[in-house]
Amino acid sequence: MKISGFTFVKNTVKYDYPVTASIRSLLPLVDEMIVNLGDSEDNTNELIGSLASDKLKFIHSVWDKNLREGGKVLAVETDKAMDAVSPDADWLFYIQADEVIHEKYLPVVREAMEKYKDDERVEGLLFHYLHFYGSYKYVGDGRKWYSKEIRVVKNNKGVRSYKDAQGFRINGRKLNVKLISAYIYHYGWVRNPLFMQEKFRDFGQHWTGEADHEKWQQQQIANRNEFDYSNIDSLTVFDGTHPEVMKERVAGENWNFNHDIKKKNFKNFKHRFLYWLQQGFGIRPFEYSNYKKI
Numbered sequence: 001m002k003i004s005g006f007t008f009v010k011n012t013v014k015y016d017y018p019v020t021a022s023i024r025s026l027l028p029l030v031d032e033m034i035v036n037l038g039d040s041e042d043n044t045n046e047l048i049g050s051l052a053s054d055k056l057k058f059i060h061s062v063w064d065k066n067l068r069e070g071g072k073v074l075a076v077e078t079d080k081a082m083d084a085v086s087p088d089a090d091w092l093f094y095i096q097a098d099e100v101i102h103e104k105y106l107p108v109v110r111e112a113m114e115k116y117k118d119d120e121r122v123e124g125l126l127f128h129y130l131h132f133y134g135s136y137k138y139v140g141d142g143r144k145w146y147s148k149e150i151r152v153v154k155n156n157k158g159v160r161s162y163k164d165a166q167g168f169r170i171n172g173r174k175l176n177v178k179l180i181s182a183y184i185y186h187y188g189w190v191r192n193p194l195f196m197q198e199k200f201r202d203f204g205q206h207w208t209g210e211a212d213h214e215k216w217q218q219q220q221i222a223n224r225n226e227f228d229y230s231n232i233d234s235l236t237v238f239d240g241t242h243p244e245v246m247k248e249r250v251a252g253e254n255w256n257f258n259h260d261i262k263k264k265n266f267k268n269f270k271h272r273f274l275y276w277l278q279q280g281f282g283i284r285p286f287e288y289s290n291y292k293k294i
Contacts, residue, residue, distance in 0.1 A: 004085035006035075015198065026093060099186050100243050124152055136238070
């Protein structure tokens with residue numbers, strides 16, 4: 001069984017992504033790791049190149065500035081990385097630059113890959129998610145966060161990244177997937193508030209047209225210099241362990257964000273009721289799913 005990992009990166013130093021931890025977390029599992037290096041304005045390429053592994057394979061890309069709306073450019077860059085994997089790979093593991101998999105889940109993933117490798121019904125593997133927010137000690141537990149997503153797919157050329165690269169489709173339809181007992185740790189909303197505000201301000205360009213993005217940037221600059229983490233509906237305290245590759249980064253948290261987890265900030269009764277169902281009964285009715293569980 002051959003496993004290929006793939007990801008894309010751009011300006012990860014500028015926006016303080018945990019990208020080296022992200023890549024390193026996959027290396028023990030994969031036979032090769034494809035990294036699509038974008039046209040960064042910082043030393044992202046040098047940082048990635050400093051990782052000592054003969055499993056790493058690099059391609060280079062220039063992002064299309066015309067693909068500004070709906071996050072389309074992110075899907076295009078994902079597909080470029082996926083297209084560069086070895087043709088004889090059985091499974092492809094996709095990870096984004098702000099995602100990390102805990103080492104304790106690697107045996108679970110490998111076992112599922114071995115179990116379903118020759119099962120033609122299974123086109124991908126579905127993971128649970130933990131979304132860290134504001135600090136490495138909090139996770140979001142409201143309905144604004146997606147609870148599951150596809151991160152492993154069979155090596156099928158019909159598979160394409162979907163919309164803003166959150167999930168995948170095959171020939172335009174949802175993939176048939178198996179949910180496994182493994183989590184992806186998403187750290188996209190944990191960084192120094194100065195870096196977070198810069199990322200929040202700049203990344204609007206990937207979801208808006210040029211005129212709208214300029215207006216967006218002006219609003220963000222006028223409003224604040226630091227990101228305001230207090231505007232969140234619901235958080236809970238994380239009582240687990242972080243991946244080993246994240247230990248140094250977690251220990252280096254150099255800002256203060258403390259949150260009273262008893263305080264909730266739901267925008268309406270519907271959101272409060274859905275949260276109550278989730279917490280009390282473990283169900284998430286009406287949740288959007290970009291996949292079909294089998």
